[in-house]
Amino acid sequence: ETGVTQSPTHLIKTRGQQVTLRCSSQSGHNTVSWYQQALGQGPQFIFQYYREEENGRGNFPPRFSGLQFPNYSSELNVNALELDDSALYLCASSLGLAGQSYNEQFFGPGTRLTVL
Amino acid sequence: AQRVTQPEKLLSVFKGAPVELKCNYSYSGSPELFWYVQYSRQRLQLLLRHISRESIKGFTADLNKGETSFHLKKPFAQEEDSAMYYCALRDTGNQFYFGTGTSLTVIP
Numbered sequence: 001e002t003g004v005t006q007s008p009t010h011l012i013k014t015r016g017q018q019v020t021l022r023c024s025s026q027s028g029h030n031t032v033s034w035y036q037q038a039l040g041q042g043p044q045f046i047f048q049y050y051r052e053e054e055n056g057r058g059n060f061p062p063r064f065s066g067l068q069f070p071n072y073s074s075e076l077n078v079n080a081l082e083l084d085d086s087a088l089y090l091c092a093s094s095l096g097l098a099g100q101s102y103n104e105q106f107f108g109p110g111t112r113l114t115v116l
Numbered sequence: 117a118q119r120v121t122q123p124e125k126l127l128s129v130f131k132g133a134p135v136e137l138k139c140n141y142s143y144s145g146s147p148e149l150f151w152y153v154q155y156s157r158q159r160l161q162l163l164l165r166h167i168s169r170e171s172i173k174g175f176t177a178d179l180n181k182g183e184t185s186f187h188l189k190k191p192f193a194q195e196e197d198s199a200m201y202y203c204a205l206r207d208t209g210n211q212f213y214f215g216t217g218t219s220l221t222v223i224p
C-alpha cells in the first residue's frame with residue numbers, strides 16, 4: 001500500500017502564470033482534499049473532491065480549480081498567480097462514503113510554491 | 117471568521133511535566149474537533165478526534181461545549197512529544213478549519 005504522493009516537490013513561478021499541482025491518493029481512497037498552508041499558519045481548506053465531483057469548497061477565488069480523475073488522483077490548478085499564493089500546498093486522501101461522518105485523512109508531503 | 121484559535125504559538129515544558137495545548141473554537145452547530153500533529157520532517161497526521169474519546173500516546177482532549185474548548189493534555193511530557201500541534205474543526209459541509217498551530221518543545 002502506497003501513501004499519498006505529491007508532485008512536484010518545489011516550484012517557482014512568476015506573477016500571472018498558471019500552475020498545476022498533482023496528488024496521488026493512497027490506495028483505496030476515493031476522496032481528496034487540498035489545503036494551502038502559508039508560512040506560520042495552519043492549513044487552509046481549498047476544496048474536496050469525492051468520486052470526481054467537488055464536495056465542499058473553502059473561501060478561495062475561482063482561479064483555484066481542481067480535478068479528480070477516475071483513479072482518484074487529483075490536480076490543483078491556480079491561474080493568474082499572485083505573490084500571496086506562495087505557500088505549501090497539501091493534499092490529503094481518505095476513504096469517503098456519501099452521508100457518512102469523517103474518515104481519517106492522510107496527508108501528502110506537500111508542494112512548495114514560490115511566486116516571484 | 118476565525119473558527120479555531122490556538123493562543124500559544126510556542127510552548128516549552130520540561131520532561132515529565134504536565135502539558136496542555138489550548139484550543140478554542142467558534143461554531144454554531146455541532147462541531148467535530150480534531151488534533152493533528154506534525155513531527156520534525158514528517159507529514160501532518162491525525163493524533164485524535166473528540167468522537168473517539170480515546171487516549172493516543174498518552175494525550176487526551178475533552179470537548180467542552182460550554183467553554184467552546186478542546187484542549188489537548190498529557191500528564192507527563194516526553195521528549196518525543198516535541199512537535200507542531202494543530203487543532204482543527206470540521207463543519208457539516210465537510211470543510212476543515214485549522215488553527216495556526218502550537219510548537220511544543222519538551223526540554224530534557
